[in-house]
Amino acid sequence: MxxxxxxxxxxxxxxxxxxxxxxxxDNGATSQRPRAVIDEIKRFYEEDNSNVHRSVHTLGERATLLYEGAREKVADFIGAPGPRGLIFTKSATEALNLVAYAWGRHHLAPGDEVLISEMEHHSNIVSWQLACQDTGATIKAIPVDVDEGILEFDKLDGLLSNRTKVVAVTHVSNVLGTINPISEISARAHEVGAVVVCDGAQAAPHIPVNVVELGCDFYVGTGHKMCGPTGIGFVWGREEILEEMNPFHGGGEMILDVWMDRATYNELPYKFEAGTPPIAAAIGLGVAIDYLNDIGxxxxxxxxxxxxxxxxxxxxxxxxxxxxxxxxxxxxxxxxxxxxxxxxxxxxxxxxxxxxxxxxxxxxxxxxxxxxxxxxxxxxxxxxxxxxxxxxxxxxxxxxxxxxxxxxxxxx
Amino acid sequence: MSLEELYKEVILDHYRSPRNKGTLNEADIELHRDNPLCGDEIDLYVDIKDGKIAGVSFDGKGCSISQASISMMTEKLMGMSQEDAEGLANTFKAMMQGEDPQDEDSLGDLVALKGVQKYPVRIKCALLGWNTFLEGLKSYREKHGEPA
The missing domain is CATH 3.90.1150.10 (Aspartate Aminotransferase, domain 1)
Structure with missing residues (x-):
């Protein structure tokens, strides 16, 4: 290149x-956008603008096709088995909070442990602190070897136990640049029955990602660090885990039917996408992914x-x-x-x-x-x-x- | 904005050789404040006698803008009446917040910090010492029954 x-x-x-x-x-904070992304967002607003999934008219169809096409592109980009487990959010932060709220609050209990690392971004620390405050679980952290700039793996086995319910670790550190061996972490975490959450905000823009090879259960990313617009992020989750989870937000789009006292929920991934999503931003992210795939x-x-x-x-x-x-x-x-x-x-x-x-x-x-x-x-x-x-x-x-x-x- | 416009020699001089650095044994105002976003921190000591600032010093660490601003502030405040000192602090704050205070001339060398305005995230570095002083002065007056 x-x-x-x-x-x-x-x-x-x-x-x-x-x-x-x-x-x-300052690409770790946000990347710049190529003209193709900027042009597509403008074109969408000028030619196809409509809401998705509910309008039966032509523009609604076009917008839905583009939006769902972007979902497939993101899913392919991270090697996900399919688009059903790919949920759009507004940011990687919101994606991590989705997991901590919708999964964490229903699966954590007093005595349980959440294992993070010392090189996490605040979004992968505080979202778990909030979940722990509500459930009585506690946080532990894999230490960082400051001289080597890597996680201290010899400490991992001592930290993992059957109390560990989640291991939430960054794929690439936003401060040190360290690429963490997620597949190894996933394997060891699964041995004790923990769910693995991987923060890919600093990885997906820069290295090839394959969630199947990484072995994680959730993978989180954001559009604006990978040539896409702001206001669009994503979380991929294993379908069997997402299926049994409660929704994150309530509202339109995420329901099948609603009565005054209850509701039934839509299928994946819509169950987790309440309200009108950032449609143009998602479409822009799809174009950004095309752009990155062209380079490889x-x-x-x-x-x-x-x-x-x-x-x-x-x-x-x-x-x-x-x-x-x-x-x-x-x-x-x-x-x-x-x-x-x-x-x-x-x-x-x-x-x-x-x-x-x-x-x-x-x-x-x-x-x-x-x-x-x-x-x-x-x-x-x-x-x-x-x-x-x-x-x-x-x-x-x-x-x-x-x-x-x-x-x-x-x-x- | 050019490097020379922002990092004026007087600012760098105060940063490299801060004035009135250290603690005061007799201080009526003793206050620690920090700027959590960037890690600037100061301890301010002010000794007030007969309504006037008889002594002022600071300890701290941080960026050149915060430390130079505090160092310049201590020089200026020495010997001032409480009212004049408060007025000066408010004039300085007004200048940093982009207003054009009429009595800007009273700021003297402090006008060198005006360039920081162009960097909104760093205005709070320049204001750290001054806000600490105003806060300390307010509690001193409350404690001594004077009008705040």
């Missing part, structure tokens, strides 16, 4: 910020590994920098988190912005991990299909400027 060619498909990238050509390295997810990952390696090498040349996460770029997604002893991440982020370089500076919605790393915040450069080695060089030079500014006068 040729990142310089791919760049041309992304209108946002073609601009100057603060007098410099934009270097967009293996090629996407290879490109990011190459950029990640180059970034580790160039940033490693800077004195006083501390880089977090696995050293081996093959074992991680395309991102680098780092900090400087004497310079706050927000100063790094703001100075880079004045040079046209967009990075994330902060706690990355992972405060327990920040505490473990012993820093209030880190700076994160996260790459995608359109990033180049030249941009890594711009980041390297920008960081030298940060040090010069903060430590020794502007010297411009």
């Amino acid at each position: 040729n990142a310089n060619e791919i760049r041309k498909d992304f209108p946002t990238l073609d601009q100057e910020v603060n007098g410099h050509p934009l270097v967009y390295l 997810m293996k090629a996407v990952h290879d490109h990011e590994v190459e950029l990640g390696k180059y970034a580790m090498q160039r940033l490693g040349e800077i004195s006083g920098i501390k880089i977090f996460g696995p050293r081996d770029a093959d074992r991680k997604g395309g991102l680098v988190s780092f900090s400087f002893e004497e310079i706050h991440a927000h100063d790094v982020g703001t100075i880079l912005d004045t040079l046209g370089i967009a990075v994330r500076a902060g706690h990355h919605c992972a405060k327990p991990l920040m505490r473990k790393l012993g820093v209030p915040a880190t700076t994160r450069a996260s790459f995608y299909i359109y990033n180049t080695k030249d941009e890594v060089d711009r980041l390297h030079d920008g960081l030298l400027q940060v040090q010069k500014t903060m430590q020794g006068g502007l010297g411009l």
Whole structure:
């Protein structure tokens, strides 16, 4: 793949910020959208706009076909056995909450344990805390080996027991970039009868995903980190588990029949999609998936590994920098988190912005991990299909400027 | 916005060599506040004698904007009456919130922080010390029966 060619498909990238050509390295927060996605959303609103599943007229048919087509694309993309287990949500956060509410609140009891990890995003921590508060279950966490940037697997067997009802772990860490061995975790969790929830928000955009091979019971993702629009996420669940679960939200679409005192529920996946869904966003996500499939997810990952390696090498040349996460770029997604002893991440982020370089500076919605790393915040450069080695060089030079500014006068 | 416009030399000077850093033995106001989003934190100490600020110092860590703003604040507040200090804090807040206060000239060097306005998420870094001071002053007055 040729990142310089791919760049041309992304209108946002073609601009100057603060007098410099934009270097967009905040893809872990959200990716940019290719023109094909933007155009399809506009086209849908101008030509096919209608509600789905209830209108018998032509536009309603078109909208429904497109919406259900997007569901099939997402299901195929993550290797799901079929689209019935693929539920659209507004975000990965809502998807995790769906599992924690609709499954967790009916299956957890006092004495039960939820096993997460120390490298989870807040959405995969707090949603389980809420479920535990309501049910009397408790949370345990697989520790992170800070030096290696990986989970401490030798601790896993000691943490798993027949009290463990759920193991909820991220596929790729949004801070460290670590790719976790989900298939191994699933196998061990299933031995004790636990259900496995995998947060794929940072994985599905960057590496090939196959939920059958991963062996998980739920897999969660979001559209806007993978070239799609905001406002659309998804959870895939094993059909037999989804079938016996209660709905998440009540309303239109999710019912078969309603009386004043009761209701019967629609079949999968509609049982979990109350109300008018984000139709245009789902269709836009379908186009984003076509776009990524044209490149090929293996090629996407290879490109990011190459950029990640180059970034580790160039940033490693800077004195006083501390880089977090696995050293081996093959074992991680395309991102680098780092900090400087004497310079706050927000100063790094703001100075880079004045040079046209967009990075994330902060706690990355992972405060327990920040505490473990012993820093209030880190700076994160996260790459995608359109990033180049030249941009890594711009980041390297920008960081030298940060040090010069903060430590020794502007010297411009 | 350019690097030089935002990170003005006076800001960097206060960040690298903060003024009035440390604790005060006799403090009428002693308050710890932080900025949970970015991890800035300060401890502010103010000594009030005869209605005037007789001593002010701070301890803390965080980004250059928060620490420089607090350092500059301590220099400014020293010797001021409570009323003038409160007025200055409100003028500074008004400037940072994009209003054009008439008495902006009274801010002196603090005007250097005006560029932070362009970065809305960082305005609260610049305001951390000032909000802590106003909060501390309010409880001091309540405790001493003066009108808040």
